[in-house]
Amino acid sequence: MIEFQNLVKIYNSGGKEVHALNNVNLKVNKGEIYGVVGYSGAGKSSLIRCVNYLERPTSGKVIVDGHDLSKLSEKAIRDVKKNIGMVFQHFNLLNSKTVFANVAMPLVLAKTPKDKVIKRVTELLEFVGLADKADVYPDQLSGGQKQRIGIARALATQPSILLCDEATSALDPQTTSSILELLKKINEEYKITILMITHEMSVIRQVCDRVAVMEDGKVIEEGSVFDVFSAPKTKTAQNFVSTVMHDQLPESILNMIKENGTKNVIRIHFIGQSTGKPLLSQLAKKFDIDTNVLFGNITELQGIPYGNIIVELQGPDTEVQRALQYMTTNEISYKEVNTYVS
Structure with a gap:
């Protein structure tokens, strides 16, 4: 479903090259919840932003649903991106628009007929448990409610891939747990492949099938959640695991x-x-x-x-x-x- 082959991303900062990604090789299988964990600066956000080409790789390949994005035209890339939803850490909602309008935005931009927009948004608000908030504005919502709206918006175009960039980092533990349960429900009921970026090992433990540990732009350990948690091989992985396994x-x-x-x-x-x-x-x-x-x-x-x-x-x-x-x-x-x- 998603594959990274020898992926390299270099930024220029103050005349110096910063290697955010250094020959990353990973494969996310269809229908799984895959977690990428690492400390700040490990390269995980650069990695996830390469999936929908918010960041273009310096070299290497990003293959999404069989398509090598580096070989596609701009129009073809846009078509692939329609099949990818994204959930952000800080929600990225439009405060001047109602909850309904925020969720409807991707459909409106895609020139979806009005009756289909109403039907889809109503369905999604019901799914995320906020059907009664359709006419309120984001400023009237809690952090957890805002993220549920962000998730509903990401699902509006019925994507097969959902990217979550630190989607729970701004939330308290109880709200985080409820959002993770929602993501698990999305994975199971909508059969959507989810790629999650986080620095919280508890998030990985609760919902992910497999996990990769990143450090200095490299994947230093990868495997099933059970294998990595029960027998971490690297010091960084051991440190992350110890935060939740005690x-x-x-x-x-x-x-x-x-x-x-x-x-x-x-x-x-x-x-x-x-x-x-x-x-x-x-x-x-x-x-x-x-x-x-x-x-x-x-x-x-x-x-x-x-x-x-x-x-x-x-x-x-x-x-x-x-x-x-x-x-x-x-x-x-x-x-x-x-x-x-x-």
């Missing part, structure tokens, strides 16, 4: 481990049905060791239970090694804490 030991516990010279502290991961198995009880019964739980939680990623605990194995070294071998034999994932955190 899987790090408190500083006081880390200091205690260092001061006491505590050893045999391991992090154990449980996935799916294994989260319900009494592993620690089994270890204590099978081997001459005690297990001291230092930290633990269970969450859900893409509908799959995911558990994470940090324990100290106390006992003779030979017994501890037997216990670790038992976990390895039974394909139970674990890591020594002192190699996981620095």
